[in-house]
Amino acid sequence: MTSPNTAPPPVIRPVILCGGAGARLWPASRPDRPKPFLKLFADRSLFQDTVLRVGGLPGARAPIVVCGAGHVSPVSEQLAELGTEALVIVEPEGRDSAPAILAAAAWIAEHDPSAIALVVASDHHLPDIAAFADAVLKAAPAATEGAIVTFGVRPSSPSPAYGYIRPGAPTPGVPGVAYVADFIEKPSPAAAAAHVADGFLWNSGNFLFRPATLLAETERHAPSLLGPVRAALAGAEREGALLRLGPEFARAPRISIDFAVMEKTAAAAVLPVGYAWSDVGSWAAIWDASIRDEADNALSGQAFATGANGCLIRAEAGATVVALGVRDLVIVVEGGKVLIADRSRTPDLKAVLDELGGTGAGPSDRDKSLE
Template identity: 45%
Template sequence: MSKRITPLIMCGGAGTRLWPASREGRPKQFLPLFGARSTFQDTLLRVSDPALFERPIVITNAGYRFLVVEQLAELGIEADVLLEPARRDSGPAIAAGSAFAQTRDDEAVVLALAADHIVRDTNAFLAACRQGLVAAESGRIVTFGVRPERAATEYGYINPGEAVSDQVRAVQKFVEKPDQPTAEDYIDKGYLWNSGNFMFRAAALLDEYRKVDAASVDAIANAVSKAGRDLSFVTLDSDAFGSARAISIDYAVMEKTAHAAVVPVACGWSDVGSWHAVWELSNKDGEGNAAQGDAVFEDSRNCNVATDRALVALEGVDDLVVVATQDAVLVSRQKDANGLKRLVAKLKSVAPQVTADHLKVHRPWGSYQSVDNGERHQVKRIIVKPGQRLSLQKHYHRSEHWIVVRGAARVTVDDLVKTVHENESIYIPMGAVHRLENPGKIMLELIEVQTGSYLGEDDIIRLEDDYRRS
């Protein structure tokens, strides 16, 4: 009987190609782009059959650690969560996950998956995993080659070679993203899309990696062996991991190894790399228009609207993307993904706040959202989950007034501990040591009014914190 597969979910990317919905603080893998669940959650569910898969490993960065835990909990799935001290691309991330998998099972077979991809045919995907498992156990480093649905220029391609086992083929060569005529030629020649997902024995992958960059593999092994524990997270050693060369797994291993193999698969795969890709995957009206949120179309064709605020109405336009969030609106041509990349790069210099986070900011205890601000005041809507509490803290430059809208709040202000109910309020003087917590069974919602000479988030001096934030 074949071994069970250890899923390794790579979940640390920023995903700015779907701005303004996707941002540095909450990138696309955590967004519900197609229904109620995020692509990260759908990826986890895809590899949740205990007959085929082991407990998953998720590798991410510290900034996303509580998003990962929250979305795991929503599914009732447990995982080992590894924290990268810095982004070093997919090569070190996959090597670290593989080295950690060996601490659980020296003969582990690992399935490395991106957290932000879509697979519409799970059964076909699982059948490909079973095909790849046989080759992986024999020492092959297997990738999944998607049978092309069109001559795409946004994907790399794989030229499959001779048969290895059943449907598995050796990789003759990998090729970069082509122009349109070259992509059409690749289709005619039977090339496959390179999905960027892989299966291998952990030991085999690390051996092949070590042949071309032994120093980086040793550094990553040290980062795993010296890893610490922070709450439920595995924290890779910063100095060791940081000394590994930043490189993709394709360049580090796949294009150099003689053991690469490919499983051809048709599973409705997409890396959701642009708003045009979202449009392709969405339900459309008779004129080819897709909408998430409230939208009305008149004499418009092949448009894509995503809005979480006001109704969007389009008249007399074709092939447009309109994305409206609470603090930014994007209007773009459907197929110009490179144009959006250039736009986001410009925004990072002229308006960095709209690329970093949304007005609604998620925290491990809940969320807050700025609803009004001026030179000396700011109004926030704060949500605290049942049983959670904010850090014990103080501010040097602002006072706060809390009004409970829903639920009950237990509030600490210096030596006072008081329960504040709906339609009641409490004042937090400047410099007072204070804490807010939700002792109830329902969400706590309150309005916070800040006044003072400086209202930045860095005027928070944490004295105690359940989440060990500095």
Template identity: 45%
Template sequence: MITPVLLCGGSGTRLWPLSRKSYPKQFAALIGDSTLFQASAARLSGPGFAAPMVLTNSDFRFIVTEQLAEAGIDPAAILIEPDGRNTAPAVLAAALYQEKSDPDGLLLVAPSDHVVPDAPAFRAAVQAGVAAAQNGQLVTFGIRPTYAETGYGYLELADAPGAGAPRPLALTRFVEKPDTARAEALLAAGNYLWNAGIFLFSARAILAAFRAHAPELIAPVQAAVDQGKPDLGFLRLAPEPWAKAADISIDYAVMEKAENLTVVPFAAGWSDLGDWDSVWREAPRDARGVALSGPATALDCDDTLLRSEDDGLELVGLGLKNIIAVAMPDAVLVADISRAQDVKQAVAALQAKPAKQAESFPKDHRPWGWFECLAVGERFQVKRIVVHPGAALSLQSHHHRAEHWIVVQGTAKVTVDDKVTLVTENQSVYVPLGAVHRMENPGKLPMVLIEVQTGSYLGEDDIIRYEDVYARE
């Protein structure tokens, strides 16, 4: 059996404003109805695959479990990284965790934000690399390039891969992301593949590679795994030893130095959706190259992406060419497609201002559901709050604000000091300043309410928690 290892801690700033630090692209439905994370988990499931192992950070842990549950996938383990240390420590942690139960078990390491339209073809490519991985090879998967891409690293083969079914080939070397002229030369040469960052190996083989080429990572990551603490079904890696691990990619730490490397070419379609240009390439387009998503309208446009993420916001393009326009409730991006790789510069500029849109998502996702701000003014704020069935907010109080709750869908079980009541649709309840309170959804459907906050300070940090079923501090 192959254990998928899904890496989902990145921020994807080149897909701002849809992808942000608080809710990055892997959890969004960029292509199709499923999120990229859900599609990745589904692609690496079925016959021959064990339950997945997931590495993520603390902020995303409940999003991961919620989206896996929606996809009908039960993870084998979810490892929580105390902070992002790049892919080498994450892969090493997964291998050390796997070693405890089956050191010869195969691990398929994959980012969780890729698009692979033909999942059966990809699974066939994985099976083509199994024998090599069982024999101690470090197998990587290379994508046959379809254009001169400057945003990917490349893999050089001794000879052109040729046509036919995927098969293991010898890897000559890794090539850094090229400039445009170099990318065109690599494409023309025919013996270069895009580096997809997907790997297949046994825990034993990759641990041997780490000991040979990056031994300094072993002690801190081993300690982080051994001292990790179970927490509500997660394994929190120990933060102190983890902080001593170098911030380095698996390519730099191990792969570029190893000699037991094998490549399986894959040509059935792939994208890492690294920028809006790649989203435009993967999206359905009309005869003039226009891709629309959400309430968007194009008039006399060519080679343009128009995407609205708000049902109440109609995005209209008129006479546009080579343009990306992405509208969110709180931010709009308009850019030339040729500058898609530079969107991260816009994020940096917003961070410098500072503007909350640089990192914060309009919907604030929590373990119990989510909320969004509908209106804000001096001494008041209005929110829509959605609570999942069976979920509960923490027992809490506030120093600076009172709250009015109006249930618009479902039933809320409300605690205010020593009084517990059921509040149904079209009913309301008042929570005075300083009162100890909690909101729960005892029903089987999502509960929706409107919250009106009034007071001198309305920040999210004005919360004193007394009890929390999600063990948040």
């Protein structure tokens, strides 16, 4: 019998989800060039960092990327820059995370049945690749035995920007992995502080599971999803590395995998992890994860700060930004558009853009990128 220390790594099929417009990072992120494809920290985009992170896992096979038709070009271009081959599943219409994940799971169940699926977002910042790989290998036995494992990040501080997970009883035979007692939606600041004090974890939205397990749990808890997804796969058209789902995909209910399955299934489990992680959901989060100078400023492009502290300043090519004697600001110049905001208010940006876009004189009439 093979001991756990010498057992070969599991066969892993990474699934990378690319979706959303990333309005909270306007004006850099727009529908035609959303957050995953931006180079926010270095010479690679968040999507490219994700491809390299999952591609380096022991036992990993070529990734599957799920994206909308409008994002096929940046996905293909950025994969080519890395020299990475992938199957790109193209959604005819975005239906939230559950249909996207189920399409990939059903494809893997048919074409690569020995693999376990690792579903990750394309736009998260996770710099410690070795710690991530270690977490995946630790969670793999639980996934192989029928758990749907999510990775719960130990909070660095209370944050109302994330959902939380309350760990429950430990899973048998897999050290460190526990069943999920509760999923908690994004809380108030006071509730977030209480959750952190009680040992709750941030919900990273990344999952490891046997495709057959997820399909069976969906059949049990959200069966209306499977018919349209399976019909879309049956009617899919293959174009080289692209698999274009059939129009039946648009009949799938628009719902997240958390609401459809994870909050209902008894198979939900969590592995607590301590690595640095962010969904970089605001410019404040970008500043927090950036390399900063001695005055706590994160500068890129032709950006200059004198007597300024705690600022994030991004100047596109051809633009020059000078900040003098200011504190805790975000200044972004991109595509002829300018954002100036108190850093603490940047998580509110999407709501402000939505409000302005709904008025007759608002940005929707001048800037279709806000739609």
